[in-house]
Amino acid sequence: MDGKTRSTLSQVQGVPLPERIVKYWARVEKFQASKEDVLIATYPKAGTTWTQEVVDQILNEGDLEKTKRAPTQVRMPFIEMTSADGENAGITKLEVMDPPRVIKTHLPIQLVPQSFWEAGCKVIYMARNPKDTVVSYYHFDRMNLYQPEPGPWQEYLEKFMTCQLGWGSWYDHVKGYWRERNNKAILYIFFEDMKEDPVREVTRIAEFLGLQLSKCTIDHIVKMTTFSAMRENPMANYSTVPDTIFDRTASEFMRKGEVGDWKNHFSAQEDAVFEDHYHKLMADCPIPIRFTI
Ligand code: A3P
Numbered sequence: 608m609d610g611k612t613r614s615t616l617s618q619v620q621g622v623p624l625p626e627r628i629v630k631y632w633a634r635v636e637k638f639q640a641s642k643e644d645v646l647i648a649t650y651p652k653a654g655t656t657w658t659q660e661v662v663d664q665i666l667n668e669g670d671l672e673k674t675k676r677a678p679t680q681v682r683m684p685f686i687e688m689t690s691a692d693g694e695n696a697g698i699t700k701l702e703v704m705d706p707p708r709v710i711k712t713h714l715p716i717q718l719v720p721q722s723f724w725e726a727g728c729k730v731i732y733m734a735r736n737p738k739d740t741v742v743s744y745y746h747f748d749r750m751n752l753y754q755p756e757p758g759p760w761q762e763y764l765e766k767f768m769t770c771q772l773g774w775g776s777w778y779d780h781v782k783g784y785w786r787e788r789n790n791k792a793i794l795y796i797f798f799e800d801m802k803e804d805p806v807r808e809v810t811r812i813a814e815f816l817g818l819q820l821s822k823c824t825i826d827h828i829v830k831m832t833t834f835s836a837m838r839e840n841p842m843a844n845y846s847t848v849p850d851t852i853f854d855r856t857a858s859e860f861m862r863k864g865e866v867g868d869w870k871n872h873f874s875a876q877e878d879a880v881f882e883d884h885y886h887k888l889m890a891d892c893p894i895p896i897r898f899t900i
Contacts (some may be wrong), residue, residue: 622714624775641709644708646723806829
């Protein structure tokens with residue numbers, strides 16, 4: 608790896624994003640959503656792929672022939688993502704798909720294209736506790752050769768806390784969707800809840816999407832979307848992404864899928880500093896985020 612593909616960050620309205628996304632931002636901003644489209648929004652590494660798989664399974668009532676039709680990134684395009692030349696982009700994939708489309712984004716709420724709100728689209732937001740999120744992001748940046756170089760862990764943690772990583776402030780991200788959840792069609796869910804009681808959470812998501820599924824179908828979907836099932840599913844584990852982008856010698860995409868792995872990474876000192884900072888930043892918007900289950 609010669610480091611040439613690793614992106615630098617630039618900004619849209621003060622939010623740091625990979626440079627290539629900023630370059631093609633205009634077409635993201637003017638994207639026309641349809642009423643039936645569903646947006647899955649997350650801060651990076653909050654369990655996006657997991658939520659995507661659950662939603663696709665729900666919409667297809669657990670039919671594996673249908674959910675295994677293509678890899679995650681083809682079935683549910685990542686709206687703001689683009690190749691450096693702008694050719695291979697979420698937007699171009701979406702333009703040739705008929706609604707209802709399931710669309711992935713990591714954008715903070717203020718950058719979501721206006722048409723999603725005008726059309727009244729349903730939005731599913733998944734939040735994950737920031738300690739597991741930053742650990743997962745760190746390992747992802749080690750293996751994703753299109754992401755900026757992560758550097759040493761201590762510096763990476765500092766960058767997360769000072770909101771310098773791609774997609775910006777985790778704190779503002781979770782708060783932004785939380786504050787709007789009752790004003791807009793937003794279902795706000797937690798990684799930790801899904802891990803603790805997937806039957807309950809998959810049922811909530813299905814009901815939000817207007818589907819009453821049988822207990823048998825829900826159980827089947829839960830089984831097909833466990834960490835181990837998804838890790839073995841080539842249409843859900845990003846194994847189709849070439850090694851020139853994902854360096855699997857550095858880390859796996861489907862890495863651990865646990866709650867509390869942060870305990871293996873944070874020193875006692877880092878944890879104390881993080882806790883203090885976290886409570887200060889979250890004081891104006893208490894969200895029931897759990898660091899263990
Ligand atoms: P870890 O790095 O902690 O293992 P995203 O899809 O937003 O990039 O998030 C990736 C994280 O979600 C990774 O976390 C990945 O292992 C985890 N994940 C993916 N599918 C999962 C599943 N079915 N159950 C639990 N965790 C899952």
